[in-house]
Amino acid sequence: MSDSTKLSAGPDIIRLEKAQKVYHMGTQEVKALAGMSISFQRGSFWAIMGPSGSGKSTAMNILGCLDRLTSGRYVLEDQEVSALDDDALSELRLKYLGFIFQSFNLIPQLTVQRNIELPLYYLGLDTLESAERSKELAHKVGLEGRLHHRPQELSGGQMQRVAIARALANNPQIILADEPTGNLDTATGKQILNLLLELNEQGTTIIMVTHETDIAAYARQRLLMRDGVIERIEGEGTGQ
Amino acid sequence: MRQRKFVRNIKLGMENLLLHKLRSFLTMLGVVFGVGSVVAMLSVGEGASKDALEQIQKLGSNNIIVTSMKPADEEVSSNTRSFMSVYGLTYEDHQRITETFHTLRQTAPAKLIRKEARLGEKFLELRVVGTTAAWFDLIQRPVIAGRVLLPSDEKDQLPVAVLTEFGARRLLAGENTIGQSLRIGGDYFEIIGIIKSETSEAANIQIPDQEIDVYIPLTIARTYYGDTTMRITSGSFQRERVELHQIILQVDGMEHVEPTALAIEEMFKRFHKKKDYRISVPLALLRQAEATKRTFNIVLGSIACISLLVGGIGIMNIMLASVTERTREIGIRRAIGAKRKQIIAQFLVETMVLSTIGGIVGVGLGVLIPILITHFSGMPTVITPGSILLPLCISVGIGIIFGLYPAVRAAKVDPIIALRHE
Ligand SMILES: Nc1ncnc2c1ncn2[C@@H]1O[C@H](COP(=O)(O)OP(=O)(O)OP(=O)(O)O)[C@@H](O)[C@H]1O
Ligand SMILES: [Mg+2]
Numbered sequence: 001m002s003d004s005t006k007l008s009a010g011p012d013i014i015r016l017e018k019a020q021k022v023y024h025m026g027t028q029e030v031k032a033l034a035g036m037s038i039s040f041q042r043g044s045f046w047a048i049m050g051p052s053g054s055g056k057s058t059a060m061n062i063l064g065c066l067d068r069l070t071s072g073r074y075v076l077e078d079q080e081v082s083a084l085d086d087d088a089l090s091e092l093r094l095k096y097l098g099f100i101f102q103s104f105n106l107i108p109q110l111t112v113q114r115n116i117e118l119p120l121y122y123l124g125l126d127t128l129e130s131a132e133r134s135k136e137l138a139h140k141v142g143l144e145g146r147l148h149h150r151p152q153e154l155s156g157g158q159m160q161r162v163a164i165a166r167a168l169a170n171n172p173q174i175i176l177a178d179e180p181t182g183n184l185d186t187a188t189g190k191q192i193l194n195l196l197l198e199l200n201e202q203g204t205t206i207i208m209v210t211h212e213t214d215i216a217a218y219a220r221q222r223l224l225m226r227d228g229v230i231e232r233i234e235g236e237g238t239g240q
Numbered sequence: 241m242r243q244r245k246f247v248r249n250i251k252l253g254m255e256n257l258l259l260h261k262l263r264s265f266l267t268m269l270g271v272v273f274g275v276g277s278v279v280a281m282l283s284v285g286e287g288a289s290k291d292a293l294e295q296i297q298k299l300g301s302n303n304i305i306v307t308s309m310k311p312a313d314e315e316v317s318s319n320t321r322s323f324m325s326v327y328g329l330t331y332e333d334h335q336r337i338t339e340t341f342h343t344l345r346q347t348a349p350a351k352l353i354r355k356e357a358r359l360g361e362k363f364l365e366l367r368v369v370g371t372t373a374a375w376f377d378l379i380q381r382p383v384i385a386g387r388v389l390l391p392s393d394e395k396d397q398l399p400v401a402v403l404t405e406f407g408a409r410r411l412l413a414g415e416n417t418i419g420q421s422l423r424i425g426g427d428y429f430e431i432i433g434i435i436k437s438e439t440s441e442a443a444n445i446q447i448p449d450q451e452i453d454v455y456i457p458l459t460i461a462r463t464y465y466g467d468t469t470m471r472i473t474s475g476s477f478q479r480e481r482v483e484l485h486q487i488i489l490q491v492d493g494m495e496h497v498e499p500t501a502l503a504i505e506e507m508f509k510r511f512h513k514k515k516d517y518r519i520s521v522p523l524a525l526l527r528q529a530e531a532t533k534r535t536f537n538i539v540l541g542s543i544a545c546i547s548l549l550v551g552g553i554g555i556m557n558i559m560l561a562s563v564t565e566r567t568r569e570i571g572i573r574r575a576i577g578a579k580r581k582q583i584i585a586q587f588l589v590e591t592m593v594l595s596t597i598g599g600i601v602g603v604g605l606g607v608l609i610p611i612l613i614t615h616f617s618g619m620p621t622v623i624t625p626g627s628i629l630l631p632l633c634i635s636v637g638i639g640i641i642f643g644l645y646p647a648v649r650a651a652k653v654d655p656i657i658a659l660r661h662e
Contacts, residue, residue, distance in 0.1 A: 066656050090577050
């Protein structure tokens with residue numbers, strides 16, 4: 001398989017080297033990631049594709065500092081992530097990363113505003129500051145009228161917008177989106193993608209898992225996975 | 241700044257609890273009743289023992305009281321028609337005590353005789369206490385009118401009498417009665433004062449003075465009434481010869497009370513063939529009562545603590561269920577960047593808010609119960625700051641102890657699994 005894959009010029013924000021993630025199922029070993037090496041540049045927009053079980057979500061969990069590699073290296077913004085403890089990983093997630101999930105993952109008991117404010121609370125902003133910031137963000141994703149609704153009173157597309165606003169609250173360098181349009185119809189999905197595109201144009205690095213080719217077409221680079229390794233890379237700077 | 245954050249965390253915790261009002265309320269009930277019963281039990285216990293302690297303190301903690309007692313075997317032999325029983329303390333005993341013990345500050349010997357008294361038209365059966373001026377130093381009661389006995393009354397053998405408030409009221413005597421003459425038996429006395437009377441309500445403790453007392457100089461009592469009394473009971477004469485019915489001794493320091501009492505006991509054993517005396521030491525009673533109070537409190541306290549424990553387990557149970565129910569929320573918070581300790585803090589704050597509010601409501605209940613008890617049964621209850629603070633602290637402690645495990649469980653939730661959790 002292709003080893004270290006360097007694409008368009010620009011500093012790397014993320015680097016995986018011989019990344020392995022092994023799950024033990026009884027006596028059986030499952031290599032969800034089987035020695036994958038790749039770099040992502042600052043400001044890039046990636047789509048990760050591949051059949052079910054190819055290790056896409058596993059890769060996202062690793063990149064999102066939610067899980068650790070079994071072996072290999074993960075460097076995020078010049079920090080050796082594999083060497084960090086749980087608190088430091090939390091700190092990285094809080095400072096650098098924003099998550100968007102297929103199933104939105106909003107807290108149902110909290111209002112839209114409170115959901116958006118969640119990262120701000122852990123960042124230590126006071127009530128006034130975070131209220132102001134959450135209004136700004138709601139405006140950005142087009143939800144200014146829904147601040148005091150609860151998630152279950154919103155449509156899927158609106159919920160995903162709330163999730164995006166929440167992911168943006170901490171001004172993340174990187175947004176990780178695992179099938180962000182998986183639960184949305186095509187039209188709504190495209191709206192969400194346009195939002196992500198806009199963010200990417202403003203300089204945020206975006207890594208997105210998707211099954212749909214037309215959604216993947218929004219990304220500037222595509223990474224195809226199979227059985228825990230990179231099968232193919234296409235897009236800008238790859239000549240394909 | 242830190243404080244603001246703390247207040248905010250508490251507010252967030254409360255908000256969360258308010259999302260499940262009924263559940264939070266039911267969870268709290270255990271602590272409410274636990275704390276309520278601790279406060280109530282402590283105040284009932286405190287009330288009962290305070291009553292006893294007060295009675296004992298009225299006896300004077302520096303005093304030793306020696307009382308004449310009819311020996312048990314005397315009772316049997318006095319079946320004979322006119323038998324004179326001779327027993328009890330003697331003037332010689334009194335003299336011997338005062339000469340022997342240098343630890344004694346004062347002594348008050350007393351003769352106690354029942355006589356009928358008359359003032360104007362009113363009659364009243366009184367207990368005549370022939371004693372010395374020292375009595376009023378040892379048994380200090382407020383003087384309502386006039387004065388108490390003086391050493392000069394004794395020396396000059398003046399027929400003067402001090403009434404109690406109770407006796408005075410019964411005889412319709414007042415301030416204007418001072419100087420009037422009171423007939424006791426067949427003799428006349430000048431009323432020189434009225435003092436406040438004490439009633440001993442705790443049945444097991446006999447205080448030296450009674451409300452039907454009238455005090456006269458000992459020398460007078462001796463010359464007027466002698467040492468022999470005669471009682472007619474069921475057709476037979478009972479003649480008794482008792483020189484002194486009681487001697488109250490004041491010791492010069494608390495630490496000398498018990499050794500002196502022991503030495504006096506030794507002396508009496510030597511000079512009295514029969515056990516016709518009783519030595520009581522209020523200080524020993526006090527110690528005993530305090531010890532009883534301690535055991536009482538410990539027993540009541542442990543029972544109440546068990547109910548608090550049950551309340552705590554209830555909280556833990558609900559919080560564990562809540563952690564399971566909120567697994568996904570925990571995962572989301574962790575993914576966003578919450579540290580383990582922040583998750584712990586979140587859940588701990590919730591349990592502590594529950595248990596503290598439960599504690600406060602419980603104190604309210606626990607204060608109300610003793611008030612109602614006292615109101616309806618007249619049983620004394622005392623609410624001390626300690627009996628409120630202790631259960632309150634325990635309830636906060638219970639929040640920490642029983643909240644810690646669910647909170648740690650919450651922090652251990654794996655965000656990846658939690659996010660997949662449906
Ligand atoms: N916690 C786990 N324990 C054991 N095996 C796991 C675990 N998580 C993932 N796997 C295995 O690792 C492999 C990769 O899983 P992963 O979830 O990354 O796939 P995916 O590419 O996201 O699939 P999908 O498109 O269906 O979401 C699968 O074979 C899966 O069974
Ligand atoms: Mg997946």
